[in-house]
Amino acid sequence: MSPDTDTRPPADAALTAERPGTFVAVVGPSGAGKDTLLAMAAEALANEPNVIFARRIVTRDAMAELEDHAVMSRADFAEAENSGAFCLSWHAHGLAYGLPAGLDDALSCGKTVVANISRRTLADAAARFARLAIVEITAPKAVLVARVAARGRETPDEVAARIARQVELEVPARAEAFHRIMNDGAAREGCERLVAILMASPRRAG
Ligand SMILES: Nc1ncnc2c1ncn2[C@@H]1O[C@H](COP(=O)(O)OP(=O)(O)O)[C@@H](O)[C@H]1O
Ligand SMILES: O=P(O)(O)OC[C@H]1O[C@H](OP(=O)(O)OP(=O)(O)O)[C@H](O)[C@@H]1O
Structure with missing residues (x-):
């Protein structure tokens, strides 16, 4: 699927009836501005109850100015993962991430749920959620x-890694939409697109 040129109807009507909200996966390389645009969009949509910005659980100390995520130890994360506390989880950069x-519940109420996930987790997201839209930033x-180096969150070795x-971006066949935001201008412009x-994104009426 090419970005923005095509949208598909949901493939599985039964799943759609069960969980009619759209899961919007925000993906893209380090430094693209995913967290930045998500934080700006969350602020812009603070009074929009139908759009939920997922708070990730990450085994990394939070830098509040970049992303407000919950922190878990590796042991607690593994336990939570095993007990089904996450609807999606993955590993990257030596860290574990969960949603x-x-x-x-929000999806089953017809809300749009938006989250920053790994490009490698898109197939899992397509299997898990009835409606999937992808936004590549x-x-x-x-x-x-320049941005990853200036961000200052990682050590020089981690920045290089x-x-x-x-990572190839493979759009799952079930995805209903695929958008690309080229965030090389003002962050405000990228936020407006997002x-x-x-x-x-489609939501259940009422
Ligand atoms: N449009 C932009 N213009 C200038 N700097 C930006 C823009 N978008 C993001 N940044 C900066 O780039 C760095 C990386 O952004 P971040 O949101 O952490 O990216 P990602 O989550 O995709 O890795 C941050 O320091 C952020 O402030
Ligand atoms: O498989 P990839 O698509 O490369 O993604 C790997 C991880 O990088 C991002 O996390 P994080 O926000 O910690 O990293 P970033 O800010 O440097 O993108 C993304 O949300 C994934 O968790």
């Missing part, structure tokens, strides 16, 4: 390098 299982390589990470996409 709370309670998001299923990206920027030219030189911009990514993030920049070197190669907000427009989220407001247009």
